[in-house]
Amino acid sequence: xxxxxxYKGLRALALVVLCCALYLPGINTLPxxxxxxxxFIQATRQMVESGDYIDIRFQDVPRHKKPIGIYWLQAASxxxxxxxxxxxxxxLPSFIGAVxxxxxxxxxxxxxxxxxxxxxxxxxxxxxxxxxxxxxxGKTDAAQLGAIMAAVYVLLRLWQERALPTWVAAGxxxxxxxxxxxxxxxxxxxxxxxxxxxxxxxxxxxxxKPLQPVWGVPLVxxxxxxxxxxxxxxxxxxxxxxxxxxxxxxxxAGVQESHGGPPGYYLGTFFLTFWPWAFLLLPGAxxxxxxxxxxxxxxxxxxxxxxxxxxxxxxxxxxxxxxxVFPALALLFxxxxxxxxLLATSRLWRFALGLGAAFVLVIxxxxxxxxxxxxxxxxxISTLSIAAGxxxxxxxxxxxxxxxxxxxxxxxxxxxxxxxxxAAFWGQQFPGxxxxxxxxxxxxxxxxxxxxxxxxxxxxxxxxPSLIFLLGTDTKL
Numbered sequence: 204x205x206x207x208x209x210y211k212g213l214r215a216l217a218l219v220v221l222c223c224a225l226y227l228p229g230i231n232t233l234p235x236x237x238x239x240x241x242x243f244i245q246a247t248r249q250m251v252e253s254g255d256y257i258d259i260r261f262q263d264v265p266r267h268k269k270p271i272g273i274y275w276l277q278a279a280s281x282x283x284x285x286x287x288x289x290x291x292x293x294x295l296p297s298f299i300g301a302v303x304x305x306x307x308x309x310x311x312x313x314x315x316x317x318x319x320x321x322x323x324x325x326x327x328x329x330x331x332x333x334x335x336x337x338x339x340x341g342k343t344d345a346a347q348l349g350a351i352m353a354a355v356y357v358l359l360r361l362w363q364e365r366a367l368p369t370w371v372a373a374g375x376x377x378x379x380x381x382x383x384x385x386x387x388x389x390x391x392x393x394x395x396x397x398x399x400x401x402x403x404x405x406x407x408x409x410x411x412k413p414l415q416p417v418w419g420v421p422l423v424x425x426x427x428x429x430x431x432x433x434x435x436x437x438x439x440x441x442x443x444x445x446x447x448x449x450x451x452x453x454x455x456a457g458v459q460e461s462h463g464g465p466p467g468y469y470l471g472t473f474f475l476t477f478w479p480w481a482f483l484l485l486p487g488a489x490x491x492x493x494x495x496x497x498x499x500x501x502x503x504x505x506x507x508x509x510x511x512x513x514x515x516x517x518x519x520x521x522x523x524x525x526x527x528v529f530p531a532l533a534l535l536f537x538x539x540x541x542x543x544x545l546l547a548t549s550r551l552w553r554f555a556l557g558l559g560a561a562f563v564l565v566i567x568x569x570x571x572x573x574x575x576x577x578x579x580x581x582x583x584i585s586t587l588s589i590a591a592g593x594x595x596x597x598x599x600x601x602x603x604x605x606x607x608x609x610x611x612x613x614x615x616x617x618x619x620x621x622x623x624x625x626a627a628f629w630g631q632q633f634p635g636x637x638x639x640x641x642x643x644x645x646x647x648x649x650x651x652x653x654x655x656x657x658x659x660x661x662x663x664x665x666x667x668p669s670l671i672f673l674l675g676t677d678t679k680l
Contacts, residue, residue: 214322231291251278270384270387273385296341309326324534354375383423400504646674
């Protein structure tokens, strides 16, 4: 197996197959999620129906919170596949973005920590719970992560080699332009954090010269400016007022839409979002401090720390806001696990890893079992018990494998159980929770009466945007 992973194509193929096994279950059977995804995909649907690819609207209301990029990607997917009513066609850009992010993470890991280090980092990122969620949702975050990782790959290649072919530098600026079109300044924050941090460590920014910003910055402007000018004219400036004034600045100034939390929110929720590998956080932090002067660890630290602290201080908090640093964390943890000297010489270190793996994976049993107390399930109790038992056994096996320094075996066991968990939960259990999908139940009730009344539906007392996608743009809430 180790000999096979020397081939770049085989490693990439293995990760693509893994992503398909993890993310495709449920991508067509899960109804639209309220409220963000439902608004994104409904706005795209109206874009395709109307043929207006400049303005963004949710029914008759302008939707100017985010740039146009994700809507164009979803519209391209829908038009290419001819599947305007199929929800999976709107989710396909998110799936592709997640796969791209995993592949670029693995490519960075292979450059810095060897082939197995890259494979380990890519697989860890792919199997985190938050990636499993975002890869299935038709909104910005997974597609944005793909653009971010394409840009970061170029930056870290430049840091390692101190030179770049012109076409690779062009790829950096194209990725930045795509990221800005998808979600505005987030990609700029990530790239600026890495550039400034590494330049400060060198006390010079000369290493960035091969990026050729003289023509690179105008290339980004050429990508972004035409739509910005068009939407400014069409909306009479309302786009800037809503996207910058009402969305971005209001999130920085106060809690928006009740999505708040104290500093430390993301650290506290990390054991859920980065499950099942979150147990590596404490030993990873110790390892990062020990290796802080290493040329391969420094880029990860200047990527993680400023971005994480910034969003911890932001009053508005949502679980997915720190997703752009997840690849860096996966790379850091992979570097630690591949440090055979550390694991071979420190019995206490191995014990801490094993204990953490057992604790977090056992706690993870609660994830598939928790819905049992809230919603009726299509899966039987015996099936859930078997699934929980497998996770328990896997937790013990992973802990023992890490304790005996068999990281590849631990990874294989963990991934094997996670593939089964995702297939069962996303593909069967979650879509079958009728009590959770109220809009779907309402749409099924309406469908029975459609032959007698083909006109628009009015919903009184229930106003979730997913209902509009399921019943049609002319639905009245």
